[in-house]
Amino acid sequence: LNNIRTTVVGLGLIGGSVALSLREAGRVVTGFDVDDLRRQYSLDHDLIDRDAVTLESAVRDADEVFVAVPVLQSLIVLQDLDEVMSDEAVVVDAGSVKVPVVEHMQALKHAAHMVGGHPMAGREVSGPEHADPNLLKGRNFFLTPNAHTSPDVVHSIGVMVESMGAFPIVVDAHEHDRAAATTSHLPQLMSTVLAGMAGDDVLNYVGSAFRDATRIAASDSAMWRDIFVSNRDPLVSTAQEFLHRLQMAIDLIDRDDRPGIERLMLDGKSRAQLVAER
């Protein structure tokens, strides 16, 4: 195990955390980022064993490549990687939307050695200065093979995922994106819109519920913009469903339908309890 060489491309919150975690698991980690400041920080704070100043030199000798850049950027990185990676290396990404990534991968020369990935971990802060080796511990890490991905590659990425204490789960990319639209992208959008309603007139009345509901609105804006546009159709569809349900709830309140409101609350409560057990 001590000889596995992993390259992390993109040294943000996820990349930095993965690098730390993989180092702790005994891998030799090379880090690359187009942002020199992030690269230098990662080197100075021992998130990585060594750095590289070009993608080519970063991945030349790598056994594994972990791509942790915003999802639209990852399409370009994968294309570049395809030209410079060795024929033995395996590649996984960490984008929150999987269909565009997987469709892009399967058109590349090294498609068989590439698999989509999505760790269910994130925070409202960004950058390598928040790297945490335990960020992925105990979390699901979805793997979405493309049409050409070799089963051996899925296996070896699964071993890497497990070495970080996360649980690899192989799923279909379309199913993933539809579900993530509801469980991740919609809550982000709601949080952003709610935060926009926090005018100065109501700030005094903010309690823990509002703080909790708007916390993730402070997350990286460019990253989320990319996620939203990459998963447009599933997100618009689930957000319209939410709008429809909220309008029905408002109607119940508007016409003082107390039994109807209580049924709505009890249904939400029973689903929330199922969610809490996950």
Add this chain to the structure above:
Amino acid sequence: LNNIRTTVVGLGLIGGSVALSLREAGRVVTGFDVDDLRRQYSLDHDLIDRDAVTLESAVRDADEVFVAVPVLQSLIVLQDLDEVMSDEAVVVDAGSVKVPVVEHMQALKHAAHMVGGHPMAGREVSGPEHADPNLLKGRNFFLTPNAHTSPDVVHSIGVMVESMGAFPIVVDAHEHDRAAATTSHLPQLMSTVLAGMAGDDVLNYVGSAFRDATRIAASDSAMWRDIFVSNRDPLVSTAQEFLHRLQMAIDLIDRDDRPGIERLMLDGKSRAQLVAER
């Protein structure tokens, strides 16, 4: 201070927590609840010094009365209290909606000795078994006088609030209800509606964002039904505003307006950061 006798009416999460906290602050606390099980539990677990089996016996000798029952019930309790309380006692409630309470109070004989109250504290669990003497510590506790409330009464309730480590803030009941609709009642409604979308097909994809966003949907259903109907007009108005903003956000995504999406995210982020500092 050791001689102040406080009666807590309603031994749920808030009432039990207030009782514990006031006991720790040196008051002698009598507890009353129409639910014998809650009363007995509170006695057995030393949340209160003594119990009473009728409202009349509970408040006969009380210097202070803290009413902690669901908001619609509190209107009946206040009416009953008005008949049996001493002319020296001061009364505060803890309901999340203040206009109906304050309007009700000011029609009573003891209106001058009554003030509306709303501690900005709550949890997704209910009942005296979750009582926590620190629940209100560091939290704002809004006080809404009615037209006849004596300034001395506001002062003495303020002292009681401070003895629990909370911050008394005197505000207008209408302003309170409009703001609370946005900061508290709307997030609760959103959480309930979102939780209702957690079908079995997406449970595997639940991460911390979804768990956080649906946590409060597990709160007491009957209590929230009462809050929603008691604050109908402000809640419907702010929820429609949210719907409108969410629809605009969906439109930005649907037409792939990336600069527009990023402006929306950055605005939400800056408001969320202001909220987090509160």
